[in-house]
Amino acid sequence: MKRIVISLLSVLVLGLSMLTTAAAQSKGVVYYLVPTLLDEFQSGSVSALQMFLKQTGYEMKTLNADNKTDAQQSQMNDIIALKPAAIILAAVDFNALKPSIEAARAAGIPVVEFDRQITSTPSDFTSVAGTIEIGHVAADQAEAMLKAKHGDVKGKVLQVLGDPGDPYTLDIQKGFEEKMKAFPGVTIVSVPALMWEASNAGTIVSDQMLANPDIDLIFPHAAHLSVAAVASLESAGKKPGDIMMMSSNGAPVGLDLIRKGWLNTEVEQPLYAQAAAVAMFMDKIVGKQEIKAGDYDVLGLKGVVTIEAWGPNIKIPGAAITSDNVDDPAFWGNMKPPTAAVKSVE
Amino acid sequence: MTPHTRKSLEFLLDNLVWFMLIVVLALFSALIPNYFQIGIFTNIIEASSVLGVMSIGLALVIITGHMDLSVESVAALSAMAVGILFCSAGIGLGIKLSPEWLMIPASLLVACAIGGLIGLFNGFLVVKLKMSAFIITLASFIWVRGIVLAVSGGRSAQDLDPAIRWFAIERFAGIPLSAWIAIGCFLIFSIMMAKTPFGRHLIMIGGNETAAYRAGIRVTRNLIIAFVMAGAIAGLAGWLLAVRTSGATANLGVGLLFNAFAAVVIGGVSLKGGVGALPGVYAGVLLLSSINTAINLMGLPANYTQVIHGFLVLAAVLLDTFKQRLRQRLA
Numbered sequence: 001m002k003r004i005v006i007s008l009l010s011v012l013v014l015g016l017s018m019l020t021t022a023a024a025q026s027k028g029v030v031y032y033l034v035p036t037l038l039d040e041f042q043s044g045s046v047s048a049l050q051m052f053l054k055q056t057g058y059e060m061k062t063l064n065a066d067n068k069t070d071a072q073q074s075q076m077n078d079i080i081a082l083k084p085a086a087i088i089l090a091a092v093d094f095n096a097l098k099p100s101i102e103a104a105r106a107a108g109i110p111v112v113e114f115d116r117q118i119t120s121t122p123s124d125f126t127s128v129a130g131t132i133e134i135g136h137v138a139a140d141q142a143e144a145m146l147k148a149k150h151g152d153v154k155g156k157v158l159q160v161l162g163d164p165g166d167p168y169t170l171d172i173q174k175g176f177e178e179k180m181k182a183f184p185g186v187t188i189v190s191v192p193a194l195m196w197e198a199s200n201a202g203t204i205v206s207d208q209m210l211a212n213p214d215i216d217l218i219f220p221h222a223a224h225l226s227v228a229a230v231a232s233l234e235s236a237g238k239k240p241g242d243i244m245m246m247s248s249n250g251a252p253v254g255l256d257l258i259r260k261g262w263l264n265t266e267v268e269q270p271l272y273a274q275a276a277a278v279a280m281f282m283d284k285i286v287g288k289q290e291i292k293a294g295d296y297d298v299l300g301l302k303g304v305v306t307i308e309a310w311g312p313n314i315k316i317p318g319a320a321i322t323s324d325n326v327d328d329p330a331f332w333g334n335m336k337p338p339t340a341a342v343k344s345v346e
Numbered sequence: 347m348t349p350h351t352r353k354s355l356e357f358l359l360d361n362l363v364w365f366m367l368i369v370v371l372a373l374f375s376a377l378i379p380n381y382f383q384i385g386i387f388t389n390i391i392e393a394s395s396v397l398g399v400m401s402i403g404l405a406l407v408i409i410t411g412h413m414d415l416s417v418e419s420v421a422a423l424s425a426m427a428v429g430i431l432f433c434s435a436g437i438g439l440g441i442k443l444s445p446e447w448l449m450i451p452a453s454l455l456v457a458c459a460i461g462g463l464i465g466l467f468n469g470f471l472v473v474k475l476k477m478s479a480f481i482i483t484l485a486s487f488i489w490v491r492g493i494v495l496a497v498s499g500g501r502s503a504q505d506l507d508p509a510i511r512w513f514a515i516e517r518f519a520g521i522p523l524s525a526w527i528a529i530g531c532f533l534i535f536s537i538m539m540a541k542t543p544f545g546r547h548l549i550m551i552g553g554n555e556t557a558a559y560r561a562g563i564r565v566t567r568n569l570i571i572a573f574v575m576a577g578a579i580a581g582l583a584g585w586l587l588a589v590r591t592s593g594a595t596a597n598l599g600v601g602l603l604f605n606a607f608a609a610v611v612i613g614g615v616s617l618k619g620g621v622g623a624l625p626g627v628y629a630g631v632l633l634l635s636s637i638n639t640a641i642n643l644m645g646l647p648a649n650y651t652q653v654i655h656g657f658l659v660l661a662a663v664l665l666d667t668f669k670q671r672l673r674q675r676l677a
Contacts, residue, residue, distance in 0.1 A: 038597035043500025211380035231592035
């Protein structure tokens with residue numbers, strides 16, 4: 001009996017020592033405040049950030065705000081009390097989190113903005129694809145598609161927004177419409193799918209195809225909305241290619257729709273690169289070292305760091321995915337995370 | 347007031363929501379370009395199929411004097427289960443059965459069984475353990491949506507098997523079969539509520555539970571059955587949702603609960619229980635769907651859509667309240 005107890009105690013001590021060693025190897029705990037886990041980009045961002053931060057020596061914990069600003073504010077307050085190495089914030093509301101960011105930084109905790117840029121107060125680092133820029137890339141694609149169809153940039157575009165309370169979709173709309181202004185022959189009909197709910201997008205497409213049968217191009221602001229839009233088109237007897245379609249964020253379902261011929265283009269948010277950039281600069285962020293402006297190679301993509309009024313900002317442009325490049329493993333929608341480990345910027 | 351006038355007025359009040367629907371459709375047809383066409387009316391019926399079915403289950407429980415806040419999440423979980431099992435892309439496992447038509451009863455069984463089990467759980471806690479239906483079903487609303495998220499990992503299931511998708515694509519008399527399922531449900535459950543002892547017992551329980559018990563009605567059993575039916579019907583709504591969108595996403599059906607409540611109230615079901623009929627609820631669902639379609643077609647700035655939606659629902663409910671007062675004066 002004594003031997004068994006001693007053996008069990010030895011195993012326990014060994015286990016504890018291993019845990020202690022593992023903890024000692026970690027450079028610290030980083031909290032990621034994700035706005036929601038109800039879409040594929042956000043749930044993908046959790047695993048991508050976790051993987052890259054682990055490669056650079058950090059342990060990551062995630063808190064989900066369920067798209068509630070007040071919940072995210074409370075999470076920020078709680079985390080400040082825990083004094084983590086850093087906080088990565090993908091804000092539910094771009095402005096409402098300003099006081100919480102300021103409180104965290106006043107407590108000496110660096111704050112990194114991920115995917116959603118906050119310009120109203122300084123942060124220690126920002127990694128974005130640029131939502132307005134996604135709108136610009138989408139506008140370029142729309143321009144090319146309409147020109148190919150009509151010989152000139154003209155026609156009718158149905159823009160299916162996400163929830164009208166989400167600045168993410170409003171920024172894409174802003175970017176898209178400000179670039180499309182150059183083409184007065186293009187009519188844009190914009191309708192929001194409340195709460196980013198897919199069946200709402202399906203209903204919008206069904207209704208608009210009857211009210212505006214001359215629609216040339218449908219642009220839902222997320223791939224999962226495109227799935228419902230396609231289901232409505234299919235129910236209306238349409239076939240792949242009858243109506244041009246594009247969407248944004250590059251989720252796996254969007255890539256599948258490209259392969260099936262329903263979607264012409266998907267404007268990708270470079271999820272892996274955005275997450276890798278955070279991990280690459282985490283040592284400098286935690287050590288409060290200077291981050292220099294310039295071009296950086298982030299998983300083979302060109303990331304440009306600029307020093308803005310709100311702090312160092314890396315912008316990695318979104319790419320247009322078409323049937324020509326849809327199988328490129330670099331797109332996060334193909335769910336093939338990069339095999340090469342990222343390294344901290346010296 | 348002559349008996350004839352009184353009878354006419356009562357008929358008007360009994361069917362006020364249908365008259366409201368006709369007036370609203372006429373107004374929208376006159377004022378909104380492209381609204382007046384068969385295709386749009388078909389869309390209204392088709393778009394109301396999921397909400398309609400969900401509202402039936404909710405109405406059953408509300409008529410008994412309770413409530414079920416979990417129906418939206420139950421529908422989402424059923425849709426996700428059907429999506430995971432019978433979709434071939436995303437997180438779908440792409441299960442095939444031979445012959446193909448077997449996938450229809452199998453997917454229906456999965457969806458309704460999930461809903462029925464959650465309904466049984468809710469019913470047991472509310473009826474047997476005398477816990478608050480509001481709290482229990484609110485908890486279910488949260489934990490069931492959590493399960494949707496956990497089993498999907500935030501990802502989508504896409505490309506529902508064509509054998510099941512058939513219901514959204516094939517039409518009879520210009521209306522998709524999925525909408526006929528909703529219409530069929532309203533017919534069956536309306537008859538059940540009006541013509542069967544079980545339906546009448548549910549209304550009596552909602553009116554006065556103690557009196558119903560003293561009259562020999564098996565209150566506990568009937569109430570638990572009502573919760574199970576509400577869950578199973580919500581499961582059927584989830585199945586329709588998956589059929590309609592050709593799969594499932596983690597946020598599928600978000601916001602349906604509030605629309606279902608609005609439809610039930612507009613349809614003349616009293617939140618206090620004991621009053622209400624399902625044809626009125628269907629009219630309420632069609633009314634909401636007509637309003638949604640109008641908003642879709644008006645091309646309003648995105649920021650104002652919810653405000654308008656809210657006010658239109660409020661107007662419909664205020665009219666319903668006016669109806670109730672008028673009825674009291676007539677009595």
